[in-house]
Amino acid sequence: MSESAILTVKQYGLDPNLAIKSFFKDPDWVLKTAVGGVWNASSLLLMFFLNIYPVLIPIIFTLWAINTGYVLRVMRTRLRDPEGVLPAWNDWQDLFVSGMSWLAIITGVIIVFLFLGATNLLIASILSAIKQYTQLFALWMSASIIFLLAFSLLTNLVLVATMANFAQEENTMAAFAFFKVLKRILKRPGDFFAAWMLGIGIQALSIIIPACTVIGIFFLPSTIFAGQLITSSLLAQAWASAETASTGSPPGDGSPAKLEDQSVSTPAITDEPTSSGSTIKASDTKQTEEPKRNSTTEADKADSDKNGSNTADRSADSNNV
Numbered sequence: 449m450s451e452s453a454i455l456t457v458k459q460y461g462l463d464p465n466l467a468i469k470s471f472f473k474d475p476d477w478v479l480k481t482a483v484g485g486v487w488n489a490s491s492l493l494l495m496f497f498l499n500i501y502p503v504l505i506p507i508i509f510t511l512w513a514i515n516t517g518y519v520l521r522v523m524r525t526r527l528r529d530p531e532g533v534l535p536a537w538n539d540w541q542d543l544f545v546s547g548m549s550w551l552a553i554i555t556g557v558i559i560v561f562l563f564l565g566a567t568n569l570l571i572a573s574i575l576s577a578i579k580q581y582t583q584l585f586a587l588w589m590s591a592s593i594i595f596l597l598a599f600s601l602l603t604n605l606v607l608v609a610t611m612a613n614f615a616q617e618e619n620t621m622a623a624f625a626f627f628k629v630l631k632r633i634l635k636r637p638g639d640f641f642a643a644w645m646l647g648i649g650i651q652a653l654s655i656i657i658p659a660c661t662v663i664g665i666f667f668l669p670s671t672i673f674a675g676q677l678i679t680s681s682l683l684a685q686a687w688a689s690a691e692t693a694s695t696g697s698p699p700g701d702g703s704p705a706k707l708e709d710q711s712v713s714t715p716a717i718t719d720e721p722t723s724s725g726s727t728i729k730a731s732d733t734k735q736t737e738e739p740k741r742n743s744t745t746e747a748d749k750a751d752s753d754k755n756g757s758n759t760a761d762r763s764a765d766s767n768n769v
Contacts, residue, residue: 461636461686466681470533471681480534488669494511510548513547520546523683527616561603568589568596608644608683639685643685647682
């Protein structure tokens, strides 16, 4: 991650201008967006023939999964480098697997909402059938609608943050780490809420603006996909800001220099236990070694003096002879 990108995440948190600039900075943004637009248009076209050919359902889900996988890849790339270019359209199997996993999670959430809605309708129908509880029917329906609306909005906010965690961790269990996601949201609630609202506005504009012109309607699949990519960049910024506030370091900061320093650092001298159970301190060992070195030096000096005297005696004997 570049230094300016780290400063942007740390100091300013959410930066919509950076998300838009980094999108258009890629020289191939038109081509990469057009590829996603083709998959959107193809899936939309195939949906018109579902009544005739139900076998097209797996193909439609495959196209959705590939596009969703690319959005997750863009989010993962923005977490590592907010100023980088858009990733390439490659490794199609990875795109399909990650995208299909997230679509399965979203499908599960939709099933839960349908179950809650059906349960509320069942209770409301029972209340309406009982004459003495007819007045409670309107109250129950009003409260149910307000509850489901608030719950859906809160769930959507949590889901977009969970999507960032899922993109970063790249495993299915990350999609169920709700406590971790809630902690991150509480670290930067303003950034997540702003990214969520801006994402809704950008995706709405990606539909409204092209629809105002006849020619723009044909570009709707690509503009919708472009709105998804910019929104994913905003969510990545919010997640990176919360992670920086939580861990003190931006995502992708492996700190290799610190690891190298730890690998070359000398181990500290520790206390060593003896066989009797007592402990010999490092300072005592050092003090014990110093007298040994001194005694060894004195013995070497005595041996050298003795050798010198023997040499002198031999020279005197030779002179006498």
